[in-house]
Amino acid sequence: MDSSSNNDVIPSLGEEEEGNDTMEPVEANSRSNTPTGSGQDRKRKRTSAVWSSFVIVGKNAQGKEHCKCKYCGKQYICEGTHGTGNMKRHIEFQCPKIMMHDPRQMLLKNNKSANMTVSNPKSQNEFRTIVAETIVLHDLPFSFVEWSGVRKMIGYCTDEFHMVSRNTAKADVLSLYCIEKTKVKTLLEEAPGRICLTSDLWTSIATDGYMCLTAHFIDKNWVLQKKVLSFCFMPPPHDRVSLADKIKTLLCEWKIENRIFSITLDNASSNNSLVHNLKSHLNINKALLCDGEFLHIRCCAHIINLIVQDGLKEIDGIVHKVRESVKYARASQTRKQKFLECIKRVHLDSKRGLRQDVPTRWNSTYLMLDSAIYYRLAWTALELADSNYKHCPSESEWENVEKLCKFLRHFYDTTNLFSGTKYPTSNLYMPKVFITYLTLMQNLASDDPFFKAMSNQMYTKFNKYWFDFSTILAIAIILDPRYKMEFVMFVYERLYGAESKQLEEVKGKLFALFNEYVTSSTGRSTIRPSPQSYPSTSSGRQRVDDLDLVLLDFDNNINGDIVDIQRTQLDLYLEERRLERSIDLNILDFWKGNEPCYPELAAMARDVLSVPISRVASESAFSMGGRVLDQFRSSLLPNVAEALVCSRDWILGNGESAILKCEEITKDLWEMEDDSTPASTQTMHDQSSIQGY
Structure with missing residues (x-):
């Protein structure tokens, strides 16, 4: 050797x-x-x-x-x-x-x-896939792969792999998008039930419009799934015809046009025309249940926003004082230090922090008020120590802020509950809306003019949208074994009186919807030959076939008996004793366990419980604060932007890290820098925020 x-x-x-x-x-x-010797x-x-x-x-x-x-x-x-x-x-x-x-x-x-x-040998292709996933998951620019520090780090760790160029990274992200899209298509194909949609419009800083279409469904394992189907460029005009055509195109692309149950949209009046156009198209092939009776769902989070915003207008003076106080305290390091000294003087915890609100997001306003009221004594001390501080609320105003926080807490919790993506929300609608009604009625009867004026504005808006409860969402609460029909009767009697027509309407539509599932199930399990499948060989045989048509009455009678038998699934379910309302029930596990006993009813529950009552679920794809199309990425082609948004949603799934929370936007005062960030960095704006949502 x-x-x-x-x-x-x-x-x-x-x-x-x-x-x-x-x-x-x-x-x-x-x-x-080596000593010489034999070979051994x-x-x-x-x-x-x-x-x-x-x-x-x-x-x-x-x-x-x-x-x-x-x-x-x-x-x-x-x-x-x-x-x-x-x-x-x-x-x-x-x-x-x-x-x-x-x-x-x-x-x-x-x-x-x-x-x-x-180490175990790895391939360059695997390395490129990991790089593409890293870019998608962490919202990195494609130039990330050309950063000298990154290349130096990779070179130090191994000489086995070679960092790719930005163009190759972009191509790898597009390939990753295609791979993940195939997985989502398979997941949709395997889903046994129907699919619910949410849709909203987004605008980049370059004023380009984008449509985000999201699918919500319960898979074969009874797990609620949320998948962004498309984040596509939407050129003007954004009218009902163009929007409906775009949605129809996307449904055909994903091959789910015959499996739609509902679509949740905001409360813009133009959406009524959009849904009418979409319903007419889908009904051509009889793709909707009950002729699309339950297709349109109004975004409940949007309605709550409208209700609360109307109420806050009545107390804008107090909110303005608190907002200006927070701005004053954070305007400079000197003022921040002076406020911290006031906090120590009155023996409060400085780590609790303050929050600055986003005026178009009322929940951030609530968080600001809730954090400011804790430092009530510190604000008073600051007023005495700093003659330039002019916005300190009075004692009576602080009392009203305290009452307001307790009042808004219900709406804040309800909004968060309605916007969930990991659990069904359709069965949460009716109890929460009913409590909202009772809360407003209680404040309307109050002797406090402050709350009476605010609640009056809010009640007017409540009646506009929620005087009549959504029928399909009333059906959803019936399918919750803790409430059933008794809760609908309980609520409707207090709202509309005993034996109201609204209650009878809910009962009628409940059984009509259930019959759709029974008919569909019977059609799948029973194969009946049509008259055309038996060709005649003589006129006599033809006469027999004609006479056989008379026996269709007999066949229909048998089918009717089957329907009656199957309907007893619903009857038996309603007759069973309700579960305790206070128990922590996983409603999907309940129906998964009862599917063998109530197959058609469980199929209906699968679809009804898939209905999202808030369209803001699509915001979970933008957990980086809406930086998908910022000023540095305005040159991205629409297909690349779609690949980034969709792939991120598909890879992250419904993880906590994928959810955008207002608390992440309204950061702790003590961690904030001075107001030096240009307004242009607020990059991706939901069009509804322009309308005050």
Whole structure:
């Protein structure tokens, strides 16, 4: 063997052939120091990398040579016929000393003590996929792959992989999008029920319009799924015809045009025309249940926003004072320090912090008021210590702020509840809306003019949208075994009186919807030949076929009996005793367990419980604060922007990290820098926020 071979890199253990790397004969040019003798007496050179971790300990009683691990002392027979397979497995997977240090990596030394790292071989393609996922998940620019620091880090870690260019990274992201899209299509195909949609419009700083279409459905394992189907460029005009055509195109692209149950939109009047257009198109192929009776769902979070915003207009003076107080305290480091001194003087916790609101988001206004009221004494102290501070609320105004926070807490919690994506929300609608009604009525009867004026404005808006409860969402609460029909009767009697027509309407539509599922199930399970499937051979046979048509009445009677039998699923369910309302019930687990007993009713529950009552779920794809199309990315092509948004949603799924929360926008005062951020950095604006949502 050539002497230069000692400088070669020792191959990793994963590349060795088990049992074949025993002991090789020493080459002729390296035998000068070897005693002469027979072939059996010649010493053999051990070339396997494992010998850097083992040492020869001699022969045992049977005369077989043994070696032991340098780290743990484990012994193995190491004669030529036994090979090094056992020793290699010991070092890789079994040695407790090495596994304690790093179970995935070990350092070996060759005869010249050169260090080497042993790892599982990875492919360059896998590396590129990881880079693409990193760009998508962490909202990184494509130039990330060309940052000198990143390239230096990768080069230091391994010379096995080569960082790609930004164009290659972009192509890899598009490939990742196609792969993930195929997975989502498979998930939709395997879903046994219908699909509910949410749709909203977004605008970039370049005023380009984008439509976000999201699918909500319960999969075969009874798990609620939320998937962004498209984030596509939407050129003007944004009228009902254009929007409806775009949605129809997307439904056909995903091959779900015949499986739609509902679509949740905001309360813009133009959406009524959009839904009418969409319903007419889908009804051509009879793709909707009950002729689309339950297709349109109004966004409940949007309605709550409208109700609360109307109420806040009545008390704008107090809110303005608190907002200006927070702005004053954070206007400079000197003022911030002075306010901190006032906090210490009145013995309050400075770590609790203040919040600055976003005026178009009332929930951030609530958080601002709630944080400011805690420092009530500190504000008073600041007014005495700083003559330039002019916006401190009076004692009576602070009392009203305290009452207001308690009042708004219900609306804040309800909005958060309605906007969930990990759990069904349709069955949450009726109890919360009913409590909202009672809260407003209680304040209308109050002697406090402050609350009476505010509640009056809010009640007017409440009646506009919620005087009549949504029928499909009333059906949803019936399918909750803690409420059932009794709760609908309880609420309607208090709202509309006993034996109201609204209650009868809900009952009628409940059974009509259930019959749709019974008919569909019967059609799938029973195959009845049509008259055309039996060709006639004579006029007499033709007359028999004609007479057979009369027997359709008999067939229909049998079908009617089947429907009656199947309807008892609903009857039996309604007759069963309600569960305790206070129990923590996973309603999807309930219907999953009862599916064998109530197959058609469970199928209906699957679809009804999929209905999202808030369209803002699509915002979960923009958890980085709406930076998908900021001023630095306005040059992105629409297909690239869609790939980034959709892939991020598909990879993250419904994880907590994917949810945008207002608390992340209205950060703690003590962690904020001065107001030096230009307004243009607020990059992605939901069009509804322009309308005050």
